[in-house]
Amino acid sequence: METNEFDLEAFLPYLLNQAAEVSSLAFQQVYKERYGMLRTEWRVLFHLGLYGRLTASEIGTRAKTHKTKISRAVHRLTDRRFVTRARNDQDRRVEHLTLTPQGQAAYADLREVARRYEAALVADLTEAQMSALRAALVKLAEAAPAPFT
Amino acid sequence: METNEFDLEAFLPYLLNQAAEVSSLAFQQVYKERYGMLRTEWRVLFHLGLYGRLTASEIGTRAKTHKTKISRAVHRLTDRRFVTRARNDQDRRVEHLTLTPQGQAAYADLREVARRYEAALVADLTEAQMSALRAALVKLAEAAPAPFT
DNA sequence: TTGTAATAGTTGTTTTTGTAACTAACAAGC
DNA sequence: GCTTGTTAGTTACAAAAACAACTATTACAA
Numbered sequence: 138m139e140t141n142e143f144d145l146e147a148f149l150p151y152l153l154n155q156a157a158e159v160s161s162l163a164f165q166q167v168y169k170e171r172y173g174m175l176r177t178e179w180r181v182l183f184h185l186g187l188y189g190r191l192t193a194s195e196i197g198t199r200a201k202t203h204k205t206k207i208s209r210a211v212h213r214l215t216d217r218r219f220v221t222r223a224r225n226d227q228d229r230r231v232e233h234l235t236l237t238p239q240g241q242a243a244y245a246d247l248r249e250v251a252r253r254y255e256a257a258l259v260a261d262l263t264e265a266q267m268s269a270l271r272a273a274l275v276k277l278a279e280a281a282p283a284p285f286t
Numbered sequence: 287m288e289t290n291e292f293d294l295e296a297f298l299p300y301l302l303n304q305a306a307e308v309s310s311l312a313f314q315q316v317y318k319e320r321y322g323m324l325r326t327e328w329r330v331l332f333h334l335g336l337y338g339r340l341t342a343s344e345i346g347t348r349a350k351t352h353k354t355k356i357s358r359a360v361h362r363l364t365d366r367r368f369v370t371r372a373r374n375d376q377d378r379r380v381e382h383l384t385l386t387p388q389g390q391a392a393y394a395d396l397r398e399v400a401r402r403y404e405a406a407l408v409a410d411l412t413e414a415q416m417s418a419l420r421a422a423l424v425k426l427a428e429a430a431p432a433p434f435t
Numbered sequence: 436t437t438g439t440a441a442t443a444g445t446t447g448t449t450t451t452t453g454t455a456a457c458t459a460a461c462a463a464g465c
Numbered sequence: 466g467c468t469t470g471t472t473a474g475t476t477a478c479a480a481a482a483a484c485a486a487c488t489a490t491t492a493c494a495a
Contacts, residue, residue: 157299161302175480201308205484251292258298277308343473377460
């Protein structure tokens with residue numbers, strides 16, 4: 138069956154998805170079990186932890202995530218007192234989001250877990266492989282998806 | 287806010303997910319619009335195209351996909367006459383799946399699209415970067431997720 | 436000032452997924 | 466033979482995601 142066909146098992150989007158799924162799994166379990174968070178909630182949390190104060194749409198832009206996903210994540214995070222919202226008086230459409238002390242604590246905790254997790258993940262990659270990998274991923278993530286026919 | 291904290295924007299699972307999503311998008315559109323397929327259906331199709339005849343669980347193992355997802359994808363593919371099922375007489379629990387001529391045609395078409403798509407995707411990566419990337423992804427995808435505390 | 440468009444965010448509905456429980460067929464030990 | 470366990474695959478129900486339509490507010494131009 139396999140002549141010298143194009144090798145779909147090495148197809149980049151496929152490999153990327155596999156690697157992404159496998160390498161997210163164990164960490165996902167941590168924020169799920171420890172704080173009952175979903176992926177988007179963790180992303181909102183870490184963006185707020187990193188940047189301090191953002192609006193929902195700023196997070197959406199940075200994390201390339203749709204606004205409805207962000208909206209619902211923020212809802213759950215405020216319900217659980219990880220995040221507080223504050224209306225902007227200059228522009229009352231806008232809400233500024235910040236972490237509560239509890240949110241800060243969760244962020245600090247998960248950041249450390251992430252640090253250790255990543256170290257374990259890349260344990261059998263060389264330094265050179267790692268930096269090549271990162272560079273390539275950044276490039277791929279930023280490239281506008283090629284138009285097609 | 288950012289001292290010399292661990293940089294979560296460069297967190298490997300995050301980068302992998304972003305790269306995977308962005309780099310799947312345009313191709314996804316092709317199999318969706320052209321054949322009404324979802325991602326798992328496309329994966330089943332390409333595994334059958336590549337290996338000729340497989341059972342649902344063989345595909346599940348190779349593609350690291352849960353059997354319910356495979357089951358539903360196979361259903362839709364048979365409904366649309368891309369795939370046929372045949373019971374194994376030695377073990378009647380098992381069903382062998384193969385592509386219909388229509389499935390073969392879709393496979394051949396999409397494989398060519400994939401080939402060109404990937405070429406466009408990696409256009410600004412060097413050969414060395416590409417092979418390093420592939421190697422790293424394979425390693426990550428195969429590594430059992432590290433246990434955690 | 437008022438009408439049109441744009442932006443921030445939410446809500447409702449439909450698809451898809453995840454999880455668990457299920458049926459059917461086989462295997463192996465007693 | 467029968468019980469117990471395992472494997473292949475399906476189905477049912479709950480959780481999450483995608484998509485579209487919506488409110489509220491602001492911008493801006495006729």
